[in-house]
Amino acid sequence: xxxxxxxxxxxxxxxxxxxxxxxxxxxxxxxxxxxxxxxxxxxxxxxxxxxxxxxxxxxxxxxxxxxxxxxxxxxxxxxxxxxxxxxxxxxxxxxxxxxxxxxxxxxxxxxxxxxxxxxxxxxxxxxxxxxxxxxxxxxxxxxxxxxxxxxxxxxxxxxxxxxxxxxxxxxxxxxxxxxxxxxxxxxxxxxxxxxxxxxxxxxxxxxxxxxxxxxxxxxxxxxxxxxxxxxxxxxxxxxxxxxxxxxxxxxx
Amino acid sequence: xxxxxxxxxxxxxxxxxxxxxxxxxxxxxxxxxxxxxxxxxxxxxxxxxxxxxxxxxxxxxxxxxxxxxxxxxxxxxxxxxxxxxxxxxxxxxxxxxxxxxxxxxxxxxxxxxxxxxxxxxxxxxxxxxxxxxxxxxxxxxxxxxxxxxxxxxxxxxxxxxxxxxxxxxxxxxxxxxxxxxxxxxxxxxxxxxxxxxxxxxxxxxxxxxxxxxxxxxxxxxxxxxxxxxxxxxxxxxxxxxxxxxxxxxxxx
Ligand SMILES: O=c1ccn([C@@H]2O[C@H](COP(=O)(O)OP(=O)(O)O)[C@@H](O)[C@H]2O)c(=O)[nH]1
Ligand SMILES: O=c1ccn([C@@H]2O[C@H](COP(=O)(O)OP(=O)(O)O)[C@@H](O)[C@H]2O)c(=O)[nH]1
Ligand SMILES: [Mn+2]
Ligand SMILES: [Mn+2]
Numbered sequence: 152x153x154x155x156x157x158x159x160x161x162x163x164x165x166x167x168x169x170x171x172x173x174x175x176x177x178x179x180x181x182x183x184x185x186x187x188x189x190x191x192x193x194x195x196x197x198x199x200x201x202x203x204x205x206x207x208x209x210x211x212x213x214x215x216x217x218x219x220x221x222x223x224x225x226x227x228x229x230x231x232x233x234x235x236x237x238x239x240x241x242x243x244x245x246x247x248x249x250x251x252x253x254x255x256x257x258x259x260x261x262x263x264x265x266x267x268x269x270x271x272x273x274x275x276x277x278x279x280x281x282x283x284x285x286x287x288x289x290x291x292x293x294x295x296x297x298x299x300x301x302x303x304x305x306x307x308x309x310x311x312x313x314x315x316x317x318x319x320x321x322x323x324x325x326x327x328x329x330x331x332x333x334x335x336x337x338x339x340x341x342x343x344x345x346x347x348x349x350x351x352x353x354x355x356x357x358x359x360x361x362x363x364x365x366x367x368x369x370x371x372x373x374x375x376x377x378x379x380x381x382x383x384x385x386x387x388x389x390x391x392x393x394x395x396x397x398x399x400x401x402x403x
Numbered sequence: 404x405x406x407x408x409x410x411x412x413x414x415x416x417x418x419x420x421x422x423x424x425x426x427x428x429x430x431x432x433x434x435x436x437x438x439x440x441x442x443x444x445x446x447x448x449x450x451x452x453x454x455x456x457x458x459x460x461x462x463x464x465x466x467x468x469x470x471x472x473x474x475x476x477x478x479x480x481x482x483x484x485x486x487x488x489x490x491x492x493x494x495x496x497x498x499x500x501x502x503x504x505x506x507x508x509x510x511x512x513x514x515x516x517x518x519x520x521x522x523x524x525x526x527x528x529x530x531x532x533x534x535x536x537x538x539x540x541x542x543x544x545x546x547x548x549x550x551x552x553x554x555x556x557x558x559x560x561x562x563x564x565x566x567x568x569x570x571x572x573x574x575x576x577x578x579x580x581x582x583x584x585x586x587x588x589x590x591x592x593x594x595x596x597x598x599x600x601x602x603x604x605x606x607x608x609x610x611x612x613x614x615x616x617x618x619x620x621x622x623x624x625x626x627x628x629x630x631x632x633x634x635x636x637x638x639x640x641x642x643x644x645x646x647x648x649x650x651x652x653x654x655x
Pocket of ligand 4: 513515516628629
């Protein structure tokens with residue numbers, strides 16, 4: 152089983168994002184989607200969406216405290232996002248799987264990235280931790296592990312290539328047993344900028360143990376795409392002119 | 404058959420967009436994808452992508468002349484996009500189908516929108532022209548036909564609701580016979596801003612004949628999402644520092 156942990160939060164494009172993401176996942180056998188809302192309650196939109204999506208899923212929620220939230224004036228890399236949500240997904244796995252029978256891998260898939268379904272066949276046979284390139288990441292065409300004689304020896308990235316695991320969240324998967332064996336391995340909201348992945352992976356593996364996938368890290372099978380915020384300025388303009396605007400009963 | 408005509412152009416996110424779009428279309432029975440590159444030649448990236456995507460497709464290309472191209476300083480609504488490409492798709496249909504045997508509908512699907520697969524079942528049985536709401540369009544939560552007693556009577560849109568067919572490109576489908584019977588119906592690069600759809604639809608139908616779909620236009624099954632341009636500033640920074648940057652042989 153591939154356990155895909157996805158943090159998600161309410162915004163105008165959320166249903167669109169989850170819809171197209173679910174169509175990708177539907178092409179992947181034995182995928183279990185752990186969708187974790189950044190919200191104090193489970194929303195009706197996500198609950199209904201999941202019940203109709205046709206995937207095997209677990210629906211969780213936890214709100215990020217305001218102090219850790221990205222503000223609209225912040226650059227998007229200032230604070231890590233989805234941290235408590237990914238940790239809740241890990242916690243669910245640790246509660247519901249048993250170290251001696253568990254079988255599968257864990258992947259952290261943000262709701263706005265784009266995934267080639269071949270990626271899931273690459274990660275499916277991860278013994279400890281697999282790694283591969285991530286397209287459109289780190290202000291580069293891609294960021295990638297550097298592979299020498301079949302082993303990861305360094306990282307192709309502009310930002311701090313000296314990080315022990317200089318990979319994006321989308322660039323690795325972990326055998327679930329490793330996570331069950333190390334209950335202390337969680338993401339930390341308080342690590343230095345850009346060190347979220349390195350911090351977690353340092354707790355469970357070493358660079359020499361990494362399994363390079365995607366033809367020795369020469370194929371891009373995941374893209375760090377970002378969707379524009381929808382600009383709804385004409386709703387306000389309608390209201391200023393005394394018109395009702397769109398019908399709030401119509402879900403978007 | 405649903406003939407989906409999609410204009411597409413080379414940019415950093417193109418392969419990601421086409422990949423996730425193809426995963427949506429793969430869930431739709433009897434879909435024929437007419438993908439038209441805005442390019443003087445068929446690119447290797449798109450050719451290879453199509454040959455592996457698993458869909459029934461036709462690959463075409465035509466370059467938009469520079470005078471009609473959106474410049475990076477232009478607002479995105481200034482000039483219509485994908486006009487020559489959609490027309491080439493129509494031309495292909497008129498050359499390859501016969502008015503007496505043709506069966507199906509034509510839909511213009513931009514490569515960056517998000518589609519609920521239920522939309523295709525809604526449009527599949529279009530007699531003349533079907534219409535429905537489009538989410539996140541026109542700076543509103545959605546734009547939509549207004550339906551009264553089962554008929555379209557006006558348009559919910561902020562921009563020029565007086566247009567005869569004030570719908571986005573994603574908001575209608577046309578029975579292919581109608582297009583074969585009216586070879587003069589094409590898109591025009593020269594119409595007033597925002598009048599591309601109205602201009603085409605005026606040549607083939609009237610408001611009273613429109614078939615409202617999606618529960619009398621109360622469900623949003625397509626979203627006018629837009630993907631952020633990928634910012635690759637660190638490629639240049641590498642070069643300035645005398646490093647090679649990413650490997651151009653790795654396709655993104
Ligand atoms: O307040 C937030 C912001 C983001 N996310 C989720 O965290 C992940 C990463 O966020 P985003 O894609 O915005 O980050 P970036 O693309 O800038 O890395 C995504 O799955 C989001 O849905 C979240 O749960 N709460
Ligand atoms: O120079 C261009 C710009 C856009 N397009 C295509 O035309 C359609 C509409 O373009 P876009 O999505 O950028 O427009 P918007 O979202 O602003 O309506 C999309 O399928 C694009 O791939 C194109 O063929 N050539
Ligand atoms: Mn993201
Ligand atoms: Mn678009």
